[in-house]
Amino acid sequence: MRRTKEDAEKTRLKIIEAALTLFSRNGYSNTTLAMIGTEAGYSRGPIYWHFKNKEDLFQAVLAYSQEPLEQLVAQARNGELLPLATIERFVTRWFDLLVEDAWFRQSFEILLNKTEMTEAVSATLKRERKLTRSMISTLQELLLAAQEEGAIPQSQPAEQLALMVYTQLMGITQSWLFAPRLFNLSKQRRFFAERLLVAIQQP
Secondary structure, three states, rough: HHHHHHHHHHHHHHHHHHHHHHHHHOOOOOHHHHHHHEEEHHOOHHHHHOOHHEEEEEHHHHHHHHHHHHHHHHHOOOOOOOOHHHHHHHHHHHHHHHHHOOOHHHHHHHHOOOOOOOOOHHHHHHHHHHHHHHHHHOOOOOOOOHOOOOOOOOOOOHHHHHHHHHHHHHHHHHHHHHHHHHHOHHHHHHHHHHHHHHHHOOO
């Protein structure tokens, strides 16, 4: 029985990985379950065994590929480091994941550049908006704590600073994915991280 469960999980992950590749390459609308089956080396039968439909698979793909991001948010909440050091780790790790983790990078490619925001993916959008709110809330709490400790000035509301950090991260991410030749993120990630940190510490 254990072997059967292990095989089923391997099949499920292989389908998710194939879907991740095709969604990031072709987009949601231009990718069919038949194409995913071919990429994974299966018929559509195993796909329907594990997933109700294409949107269900789409949600699973993003949940799987964004696990590092959710872990990053959870890590930022655990109070292991001082608030400012936690923000620095969050920002630095975000760029490191983009450069070094192909699946993490593909999840943003799919969402930002390859998906039409329609009713067909409404459940996925709801999940992504919830994750966005969680990230901004976490950053806001950290910034407020840093202000209370005197690590950063209190001249700007923590809420606005959190939104600035988030939108800067997303803006750099989307710009690089849309036009990779515009700049070398691998070489410039430290620069971007340092400038963001400088920005939140300005009076």
